[in-house]
Amino acid sequence: MDRPPLQTIAVVGLGTMGTGISDILARAGREVIGIDTSESAARRALRSLENSTARSVATGRMSEDERRGVLSRFRTFRDLHAAAEAELVIEVVPEEYDTKCRVFAELDTLVKPQTILATGTNALSVTRLAADTDRPERVLGLHFFNPAPAMKLVEVVSSVLTAPQAVAAVTRLAEELGKSPISVGDRPGFVADGLLFGYLNQAAAMYESKYATREDIDAAMRLGCGLPMGPLALLDLIGVDTARTVLDALHAESGDRLHAPAPVLRQLSDAGLTGRKAGRGFYTYDSPGGAELVPDAQSPAEDAAATAGRPVARVGVAGSGTMASGIAEVFARAGFATVLAARSEEKAEAAKAAIASSCERAVRKGRMSAAERDATLGRVSPAGSWESLAEADLVVEAVAEDLDVKRALFARLDGVCKEGAVLATTTSSLPVVACARATGRPRDVVGMHFFNPAPAMKLVEVVRTVLTGDEAHATVREVCARLGKHPVDCQDRAGFIVNALLFPYLNNAVKMVQDHYASLDEIDAAMKLGGGYPMGPFELLDVVGLDVSLAIEQVLHREFRDPGLQPAPLLEHLVAAGCLGRKTGRGFREYARP
Missing domain, CATH: 1.10.1040.10 (N-(1-d-carboxylethyl)-l-norvaline Dehydrogenase; domain 2)
Structure with a gap:
């Protein structure tokens, strides 16, 4: 059997990423030369491989003989001279240009002429590193994602100097490792981090401005977008200092203010509060390197003196589109008597028919019993006029996303609804306060932004204007709890969270x-x-x-x-x-x- 290309691979830097890459390579049959100036880092890397392969044996994914073979293929050294026989060197030292440059300069004098040098950077210039060597055509970026054994993406980064043969060789290697490589050009952040870090930076700025709590920002993005982690928790995992370095590089390239690191990133970094690895960043953890959150001064506390909401038994939903019918279904499922009001009887009946179809699908999928379906539909009363909302304790507006239309409706509701009723708008982008000022009861108006499809999505953004009263705000939060939704608080500005x-x-x-x-x-x-x-x-x-x-x-x-x-x-x-x-x-x- 032919010897696979890039059989002997050196990994320089045995931190979390270097250890993960070494694990993948050794399991794939490569001879791995792990290099780190820290003896303790080398020991941790070996212990990590021992533990991960032991778990694989315990779960039946690897035999004991295979485990011994993997462990025998991983050797650690403290000197770069150990890389002399490698066909590929992957550098994953700290994200500092001077450090990486020194490593590349020394490797350039040690390895064979045909050896490929790869940097694991996600922020620094691959071209600049390549230009400082005598083999720029054999220098490229090889960006794995953390945790490397689990994440499928590998970005193969070419500079203007990189030879296509080198790109082809490492792309084939990535495929043999079971990864999904994409080839990209050399610019800070490449594809994934180039998009991700701008988003993370805006989340940090949102938190810094006290627009929303860290818990609400993270919950909003997890529940509203289906992301595996909220942005602030992810910054702690990546490392606040690392994020700051990446953003500095992005901003130097783009000049975009969205990439200018939020001051809170510098403040946390300078204070040594760099995230999980330090035991504290945006959140506080049980220990340095730990993942378990522990309460701190910013943790939300139950406030026994908090304002109580108003009683809500009867709910009105104004509108007949997808969001209106979905929201009405949510209320009816939760046991609320629900009036579904539209501009005509026909529109209201069609909206109820949409609820019936949704409930029928839920029955077929085993998510609802036939009795629950019938009870839900029995609680929905379609009506062809806004006057039908007169006795509702809470009215939720879900008409077209047009401010003039919404203002006209709120003015009408103000004359129809009883005193003390809370009026909510589901707008996702328009100013809630404009709806409030169309009424004579702005203290009773609040934003209640459901996400589509409303029966499935758990998040509700509760938007408080400068005029919203405590009782109206508390009422909506209490109703969200009864609906089984997760409310997050934010203020009335474009886009909410x-x-x-x-x-x-x-x-x-x-x-x-x-x-x-x-x-x-x-x-x-x-x-x-x-x-x-x-x-x-x-x-x-x-x-x-x-x-x-x-x-x-x-x-x-x-x-x-x-x-x-x-x-x-x-x-x-x-x-x-x-x-x-x-x-x-x-x-x-x-x-x-x-």
């Missing part, structure tokens, strides 16, 4: 394609495989609708006046051409006609 963080990320993905840096498929794959996102940005844009996305991005740009938030011209052009996503059969991709 989720859209203010999500849509700049989507806009930056469009700019990346517009700049011809990467393809739609590469970017979608990078964010799903490297970031754990349930959908890639272009999949999501086509589902949401490009016109809806553009409207939200325009609102964000008007609110914050930040040039980095200006919608990408490519998005504007597609919307102007009527390419709105799945609903029109074409957006960033083409689909079967709806």
